[in-house]
Amino acid sequence: MPVITNSMTTFVARFTIMNDLLAARSQMALSLGFHIIYACIGMVMPFFMAVSHYQWIKTNKDVYKNLTKAWSKGVAIFFATGAVSGTVLSFELGLLWPAFMKHAGPIFGMPFSLEGTAFFIEAIALGFFLYGWDKFNKWFHWFTGVVVGISGLASGILVVSANAWMNAPTGFDFVNGEYLNIDPIAAMFNDAWFSQSLHMSLAAFAATGFAVAGVHAIMILQKKNILFHSKAFKIAAIFGTVAAVLQPISGDFSAKDVARRQPAKLAAMEAHFHTQESAPLIVGGIPDMDKKEVNYAIKLPGMLSFLAHGDFNSEVKGLEEIPEEDQPPVAVVHYAFQIMVGCGIIMMLISMAFFVALLKKKWFYGTWLLKLFALALPLGFLAVEAGWTVTEVGRQPWIIQGVMRTVDAVTPMPGIAWSFYLFTLVYVMLSVAVIFLLHRQIQMVPVLYDKGPGVSQE
Amino acid sequence: MMAYVVITYLYLAILLYLVLGGADFGAGIIEMFTAQNNISRTRKTLYHAIGPIWEANHMWLIIVIVILFVAFPLIYSQLSIYLHVPLVIMLMGIIARGTAFVFRHYDAVHDEMQQLYNRVFVWSSFVTPFFLGVIAGSTISGHINLKATTYLDTYIYSWLNWFSLAVGLFTVALCGFLASIYLIGEADNQNDRLRFIRKAKQMTIFSVTAGALVFVSAVIDGVPLVQWVFADRVGLAAVIAATASLVILWILIDTHHIMIPRLLAGFQVTMILLAISYAHFPNFVILAPNGTFSLLDDIAPESTVVALGWALLLGSIFILPALFYLYYSFKKKVPEPLQP
Numbered sequence: 137m138p139v140i141t142n143s144m145t146t147f148v149a150r151f152t153i154m155n156d157l158l159a160a161r162s163q164m165a166l167s168l169g170f171h172i173i174y175a176c177i178g179m180v181m182p183f184f185m186a187v188s189h190y191q192w193i194k195t196n197k198d199v200y201k202n203l204t205k206a207w208s209k210g211v212a213i214f215f216a217t218g219a220v221s222g223t224v225l226s227f228e229l230g231l232l233w234p235a236f237m238k239h240a241g242p243i244f245g246m247p248f249s250l251e252g253t254a255f256f257i258e259a260i261a262l263g264f265f266l267y268g269w270d271k272f273n274k275w276f277h278w279f280t281g282v283v284v285g286i287s288g289l290a291s292g293i294l295v296v297s298a299n300a301w302m303n304a305p306t307g308f309d310f311v312n313g314e315y316l317n318i319d320p321i322a323a324m325f326n327d328a329w330f331s332q333s334l335h336m337s338l339a340a341f342a343a344t345g346f347a348v349a350g351v352h353a354i355m356i357l358q359k360k361n362i363l364f365h366s367k368a369f370k371i372a373a374i375f376g377t378v379a380a381v382l383q384p385i386s387g388d389f390s391a392k393d394v395a396r397r398q399p400a401k402l403a404a405m406e407a408h409f410h411t412q413e414s415a416p417l418i419v420g421g422i423p424d425m426d427k428k429e430v431n432y433a434i435k436l437p438g439m440l441s442f443l444a445h446g447d448f449n450s451e452v453k454g455l456e457e458i459p460e461e462d463q464p465p466v467a468v469v470h471y472a473f474q475i476m477v478g479c480g481i482i483m484m485l486i487s488m489a490f491f492v493a494l495l496k497k498k499w500f501y502g503t504w505l506l507k508l509f510a511l512a513l514p515l516g517f518l519a520v521e522a523g524w525t526v527t528e529v530g531r532q533p534w535i536i537q538g539v540m541r542t543v544d545a546v547t548p549m550p551g552i553a554w555s556f557y558l559f560t561l562v563y564v565m566l567s568v569a570v571i572f573l574l575h576r577q578i579q580m581v582p583v584l585y586d587k588g589p590g591v592s593q594e
Numbered sequence: 595m596m597a598y599v600v601i602t603y604l605y606l607a608i609l610l611y612l613v614l615g616g617a618d619f620g621a622g623i624i625e626m627f628t629a630q631n632n633i634s635r636t637r638k639t640l641y642h643a644i645g646p647i648w649e650a651n652h653m654w655l656i657i658v659i660v661i662l663f664v665a666f667p668l669i670y671s672q673l674s675i676y677l678h679v680p681l682v683i684m685l686m687g688i689i690a691r692g693t694a695f696v697f698r699h700y701d702a703v704h705d706e707m708q709q710l711y712n713r714v715f716v717w718s719s720f721v722t723p724f725f726l727g728v729i730a731g732s733t734i735s736g737h738i739n740l741k742a743t744t745y746l747d748t749y750i751y752s753w754l755n756w757f758s759l760a761v762g763l764f765t766v767a768l769c770g771f772l773a774s775i776y777l778i779g780e781a782d783n784q785n786d787r788l789r790f791i792r793k794a795k796q797m798t799i800f801s802v803t804a805g806a807l808v809f810v811s812a813v814i815d816g817v818p819l820v821q822w823v824f825a826d827r828v829g830l831a832a833v834i835a836a837t838a839s840l841v842i843l844w845i846l847i848d849t850h851h852i853m854i855p856r857l858l859a860g861f862q863v864t865m866i867l868l869a870i871s872y873a874h875f876p877n878f879v880i881l882a883p884n885g886t887f888s889l890l891d892d893i894a895p896e897s898t899v900v901a902l903g904w905a906l907l908l909g910s911i912f913i914l915p916a917l918f919y920l921y922y923s924f925k926k927k928v929p930e931p932l933q934p
Binding site for chain 1: 660670748
């Protein structure tokens with residue numbers, strides 16, 4: 137059985153030749169994939185800061201003030217990068233998909249306009265928070281930090297609702313190629329908005345929590361500014377682990393929802409080729425598109441039927457029932473789904489270990505646990521990127537599920553490959569810059585935020 | 595009825611972006627024209643003035659874009675096709691500027707990296723408003739050709755013409771002008787104040803010259819700007835008002851007044867925008883060889899416009915007071931009496 141399959145060769149060939157549609161999809165994917173990291177951090181870290189800030193006001197211990205200020209420097213950097221990449225996305229919707237926006241704009245515009253309001257409030261609150269340290273009443277200042285978090289979370293939920301509409305298009309009648317009787321409120325509260333928003337919100341908390349906890353865990357293991365990094369670790373880890381154990385429940389809810397609304401996506405996620413009752417859950421494996429089977433996989437009998445419909449004996453639609461021109465790319469969606477679930481399960485297990493250690497009050501001294509968190513640092517964000525790949529690639533060939541195909545939405549402008557290369561270059565440079573700055577921030581902790589090595593600041 | 599609410603917000607957002615975001619861009623433009631020995635004082639004053647409000651200032655652009663793609667999707671999608679190139683260049687500028695500005699302030703270490711941040715900040719402060727102006731000019735220059743057949747005609751000459759380029763330069767000048775007036779009131783010593791006043795006078799001359807170039811280029815490119823401004827009652831009134839306020843500004847600039855010159859500068863820019871837009875309203879985009887996209891005709895269905903209108907109105911109730919409070923909280927405290 138050759139490991140390099142036809143589909144893999146085609147995949148590589150398509151990338152190097154790069155037609156306009158593929159370039160547009162790649163550029164959009166890159167922009168979204170880049171932005172989501174900064175959006176998650178911007179959405180979640182204000183809550184971490186609100187906790188440490190609150191601790192400082194209540195206990196007057198300097199370590200909490202220093203932590204809040206140190207975190208806010210990092211957050212400002214991520215915020216700016218998130219804001220500019222978000223601005224780019226709002227233009228890219230039109231630059232890459234003008235035919236889509238011409239019709240979809242008026243339908244799913246409601247969440248976007250509300251998102252604009254939320255952003256604006258967030259930007260204003262951020263101004264107050266970052267620059268108002270000794271200018272306002274302590275509690276008002278703290279409150280502006282909380283507002284940053286809440287409006288950030290709200291804008292995330294709103295923009296995900298807009299994406300949910302693409303998966304569950306409602307609020308209009310599609311008659312003879314025309315979009316009539318538009319109901320913007322119905323469109324906003326589409327069938328998928330709740331499951332997607334819940335899953336993304338938890339994902340943001342889990343990913344940011346684990347990443348931030350991982351950074352501080354590494355610092356503790358290197359025995360630098362232990363008290364400072366321990367306080368930081370605890371706050372981030374608690375947020376991250378609670379989200380990580382709730383996430384599989386949300387995932388189950390989402391899977392059942394997708395099974396009902398987008399059976400092609402579920403079939404691709406699972407590489408489920410043939411319709412059957414008591415369908416097995418396939419873990420791992422390499423799908424063979426020609427033979428329509430999955431090799432080297434672990435098959436859990438009946439589990440797919442249970443996951444999709446809550447009944448071990450229920451029938452799960454296979455890809456064979458979906459016309460080939462309506463099928464998403466199976467391999468990409470399947471691998472992405474396995475990566476996402478795999479990361480999620482590892483994070484869930486680490487979280488459970490963390491809870492046990494917390495109960496036993498031995499967490500600080502367990503280097504094994506800190507090492508786990510250090511290793512798990514990127515897992516949450518890996519899961520986020522994989523998850524978005526599942527939902528976006530899994531929706532192909534549709535840009536609006538069942539209504540508009542991606543190929544019909546793309547810009548007529550030729551040479552989009554060049555635009556893709558340009559944006560790739562820019563995002564790579566930005567990523568390097570951000571990592572460089574973050575590295576310097578962390579290096580400067582002993583100088584700027586926690587003077588006196590090893591001295592207790594209680 | 596709600597259509598007019600939405601259209602008002604569109605123009606308001608454009609104006610506010612020009613005045614507030616424009617002053618922001620202008621800060622970088624002024625840095626570009628500041629001598630080396632003064633530059634760190636200028637930067638310090640600039641950062642102190644802009645720091646808390648820059649993120650909020652640039653939100654108006656998002657509001658403009660959202661209003662366009664929700665209520666005027668045909669205009670949004672068509673401009674996104676024909677003006678793809680200047681839009682991408684402008685986006686590069688926005689990315690560079692936003693990140694350079696924050697990175698240079700928040701880098702924990704202050705070393706030679708600062709020079710890189712500064713250079714990126716200054717150049718992007720020029721490029722972004724230039725191409726915003728090019729895009730704005732291109733909407734009304736009548737070069738966007740829906741029936742163009744060649745790549746050049748469709749995607750390049752739609753924006754690469756004398757008029758659009760002149761509007762780009764004029765936008766840069768206006769941004770520098772706005773920032774320089776604003777900066778005068780932020781100076782905390784007499785030396786800086788005099789320097790900033792000199793800068794403001796230079797920027798005013800730059801703006802007037804660039805404005806004249808816009809008219810010249812309009813004649814060259816066959817854009818009926820002269821008619822729009824001088825043959826229309828409102829356009830003419832706006833131009834006269836702008837000129838009058840410029841004269842008053844020039845007189846008051848050397849005095850101790852801070853608020854009045856700022857208000858006059860804002861008023862001037864408002865009049866300029868009014869003069870250039872009123873005569874061809876409701877036509878937002880003017881196409882080649884004739885044809886238009888109209889804000890009243892090419893608008894989304896009523897349900898969408900009503901929902902958007904309410905969202906904007908209700909959003910304003912939260913945002914505008916908060917925004918005013920932000921500006922108020924961070925403006926310079928009681929201006930000290932300046933020694934002669």
